[in-house]
Amino acid sequence: MYVELKNINKTFDGFRASRDINIGIEKGSLTALLGPSGSGKTTILRMIAGLENPDSGDIFIDGVRVNDIAPSERGIGFVFQNYALFRYMTVFDNIAYGLKIRKQPKEEIKKRVTELIELTGLTGMEKRYPNQLSGGQRQRVAFARALAPNPHLLLLDEPFAAIDAKVRHELRMWLRDMIHKVGITSIFVTHDQDEAVEVASQIIVTNNGRVEQTGTAREIYGRPATAFVTEFIGQPAVIDNYGRLKGFEEEDGFTKAVVRPEFIEAFKSDNSRFKHVIGCSEEGTITDIMFRGTSLELTLDVGGIKLSTHRSLERREVEIGEKMRVIIYRLFAVKGDEVRLIENEELKKQDMHNARLESYLYSQDGYFVM
Amino acid sequence: MAQNTKEKKKTDIVRILLIFISLAFVAVMLVIPLVSVIYNSLRKGFAFYVEALSGKYVVSAFKVTMLATVIAVAVNTFFGLVASWALTRFSFRGKQILATLIDIPFSISPVIAGLAYIMTFGRLGWAAPFLEWLGGLLGIEIKIVFALPGVVLATIFVTFPFVSRELIPVLNADGTDEEEAAALMGAGGWSIFKSITFPRIKWALLYGVILCTARALGEFGAVHALSKTRGKTFTLPLEIDALYLSGDQDSIVASFAVSSILVILAVLVLVLRYVLEYKAKSAGKRR
Ligand SMILES: Nc1ncnc2c1ncn2[C@@H]1O[C@H](COP(=O)(O)OP(=O)(O)O)[C@@H](O)[C@H]1O
Numbered sequence: 040m041y042v043e044l045k046n047i048n049k050t051f052d053g054f055r056a057s058r059d060i061n062i063g064i065e066k067g068s069l070t071a072l073l074g075p076s077g078s079g080k081t082t083i084l085r086m087i088a089g090l091e092n093p094d095s096g097d098i099f100i101d102g103v104r105v106n107d108i109a110p111s112e113r114g115i116g117f118v119f120q121n122y123a124l125f126r127y128m129t130v131f132d133n134i135a136y137g138l139k140i141r142k143q144p145k146e147e148i149k150k151r152v153t154e155l156i157e158l159t160g161l162t163g164m165e166k167r168y169p170n171q172l173s174g175g176q177r178q179r180v181a182f183a184r185a186l187a188p189n190p191h192l193l194l195l196d197e198p199f200a201a202i203d204a205k206v207r208h209e210l211r212m213w214l215r216d217m218i219h220k221v222g223i224t225s226i227f228v229t230h231d232q233d234e235a236v237e238v239a240s241q242i243i244v245t246n247n248g249r250v251e252q253t254g255t256a257r258e259i260y261g262r263p264a265t266a267f268v269t270e271f272i273g274q275p276a277v278i279d280n281y282g283r284l285k286g287f288e289e290e291d292g293f294t295k296a297v298v299r300p301e302f303i304e305a306f307k308s309d310n311s312r313f314k315h316v317i318g319c320s321e322e323g324t325i326t327d328i329m330f331r332g333t334s335l336e337l338t339l340d341v342g343g344i345k346l347s348t349h350r351s352l353e354r355r356e357v358e359i360g361e362k363m364r365v366i367i368y369r370l371f372a373v374k375g376d377e378v379r380l381i382e383n384e385e386l387k388k389q390d391m392h393n394a395r396l397e398s399y400l401y402s403q404d405g406y407f408v409m
Numbered sequence: 410m411a412q413n414t415k416e417k418k419k420t421d422i423v424r425i426l427l428i429f430i431s432l433a434f435v436a437v438m439l440v441i442p443l444v445s446v447i448y449n450s451l452r453k454g455f456a457f458y459v460e461a462l463s464g465k466y467v468v469s470a471f472k473v474t475m476l477a478t479v480i481a482v483a484v485n486t487f488f489g490l491v492a493s494w495a496l497t498r499f500s501f502r503g504k505q506i507l508a509t510l511i512d513i514p515f516s517i518s519p520v521i522a523g524l525a526y527i528m529t530f531g532r533l534g535w536a537a538p539f540l541e542w543l544g545g546l547l548g549i550e551i552k553i554v555f556a557l558p559g560v561v562l563a564t565i566f567v568t569f570p571f572v573s574r575e576l577i578p579v580l581n582a583d584g585t586d587e588e589e590a591a592a593l594m595g596a597g598g599w600s601i602f603k604s605i606t607f608p609r610i611k612w613a614l615l616y617g618v619i620l621c622t623a624r625a626l627g628e629f630g631a632v633h634a635l636s637k638t639r640g641k642t643f644t645l646p647l648e649i650d651a652l653y654l655s656g657d658q659d660s661i662v663a664s665f666a667v668s669s670i671l672v673i674l675a676v677l678v679l680v681l682r683y684v685l686e687y688k689a690k691s692a693g694k695r696r
């Protein structure tokens with residue numbers, strides 16, 4: 040492990056911002072700290088950087104315990120949440136600052152800064168001040184400034200928060216490619232799961248000062264380890280009387296359940312593709328239709344339970360108030376902090392081992408079932 | 410439509426009335442008295458004006474005023490920087506109390522400040538035994554009250570909060586991220602102050618210094634309590650008072666002449682202040 044946090048605790052005026060944090064990060068990986076606002080992500084990042092000291096626990100970077108090593112000696116590049124660019128310095132001077140502090144020769148500073156300006160596509164902006172740049176350009180300057188002194192570890196606090204939604208996606212890809220190109224171990228903080236999933240190879244989910252789960256995006260989506268992760272990841276609908284749904288029986292103590300849109304299929308009752316399984320479906324009424332660009336999001340009322348699902352634009356038109364047949368393939372049942380994946384029993388009986396599941400969704404002659 | 414025009418006329422009248430009242434008030438309360446100072450100072454001709462200003466007492470008062478002002482501004486600039494730094498960059502017990510204490514000179518009458526210093530540093534004051542001991546040690550007589558150190562101390566007291574008052578909001582508003590970023594890259598405290606903090610606060614600092622200077626030049630009450638020797642420890646405001654109270658025609662005109670110096674200095678300060686506010690505003694756009 041390149042970066043390791045062991046049993047870290049941190050309290051601010053009696054408020055426990057970090058509770059027994061254990062984290063391991065591999066060399067060369069790009070890790071996301073994902074969690075709601077106030078869950079302690081920034082605190083973790085700042086403790087790694089040395090801007091904050093843990094009350095207890097050890098921090099290791101490259102095998103060395105760094106608790107007592109000064110922030111500037113830890114070999115870290117830090118991109119602050121609002122970039123914290125030096126507003127009275129030009130782009131060039133911003134990037135050169137860390138090198139000047141290290142008293143490097145002028146020639147070398149110039150060479151390194153020019154190199155970074157080219158790498159980050161800021162050529163021509165050298166003489167501008169931060170207030171003369173767009174959000175994306177500022178991010179690039181902050182990135183270049185953090186990389187200038189050749190750190191071994193790059194920490195980024197909500198690097199996309201100040202960016203317009205429109206260019207955010209593009210910048211995420213840019214940053215991911217850039218980090219891979221430079222090959223630097225990186226940790227970034229975000230409260231946006233799309234961002235974490237798109238950019239990171241490993242995700243650490245935080246909540247309430249704790250680490251809830253660590254894993255790849257797929258692991259966290261597929262096997263949420265705690266109640267919190269189950270209710271935080273994806274687009275969950277939390278319901279509390281899932282025993283009423285066909286194919287599900289309330290398991291002992293698991294009173295609450297989480298259903299995601301992709302666990303649900305809603306089809307018109309005359310859809311022949313689903314005729315084998317119509318017996319395991321419920322009746323649901325469309326209460327809302329939202330256009331999502333590439334698909335529709337339907338909100339359905341299934342016997343008083345509110346569920347939502349996505350529907351391809353290629354399929355037949357639906358309207359608000361229309362009665363649909365609704366199948367729920369599976370759901371996550373929650374008891375305390377325990378999570379259990381429950382499959383639709385009736386559907387299983389009809390379709391052993393999900394043999395035909397694929398064909399419910401995709402027809403042979405066209406992509407989607409009408 | 411008709412309703413609208415009527416409404417408009419009404420607000421027009423209100424506007425003109427308010428502007429007129431403000432202007433009239435400023436004219437009666439400020440402009441006319443100040444012009445009359447200049448006018449009266451030149452009533453006996455320019456030669457008399459120059460003569461009045463080069464009198465022994467006036468020159469001494471000018472020197473004392475400058476000395477007190479320079480020291481007070483230097484001390485308070487340093488103190489203001491330290492205090493505002495401490496108040497905005499560290500959290501400690503009693504922080505709020507310190508912030509409130511710094512503002513005391515704003516709310517207390519300067520005369521009381523003068524008297525308080527007499528009670529502290531005077532012959533019967535608390536600090537008297539210590540001063541005597543220190544004086545004995547150094548082989549000199551340390552005199553604070555009714556001497557130049559008293560004048561300087563009084564001036565420092567009344568101009569205490571000006572610099573920190575200007576700096577604290579700026580330091581608070583900008584946060585510490587940039588400083589942290591610099592520290593992470595290995596910059597030391599002085600280098601951070603010089604390259605990151607100072608450029609951000611310099612206009613506010615200068616503005617605070619100007620206000621501090623203006624107040625130091627004009628202080629009367631606190632200094633009056635601590636300074637009793639004309640030609641030695643009198644400042645310009647005290648000299649003006651003395652000249653005026655002496656009663657004969659020449660002295661009164663002379664007192665106006667001396668006043669005109671302070672008026673001119675005040676106008677200079679005003680102009681500087683205006684320029685600085687303008688500069689600070691355009692610097693403020695750099696965000
Ligand atoms: N310097 C501080 N002083 C007091 N409380 C703090 C400080 N830094 C963070 N906190 C508190 O710790 C909690 C976690 O903060 P933070 O790590 O910034 O969360 P996140 O980055 O996940 O939004 C918050 O409730 C915040 O108020």
Ligand SMILES: [Mg+2]
Pocket residue numbers: 077080081082196228
């Ligand atoms: Mg944060």
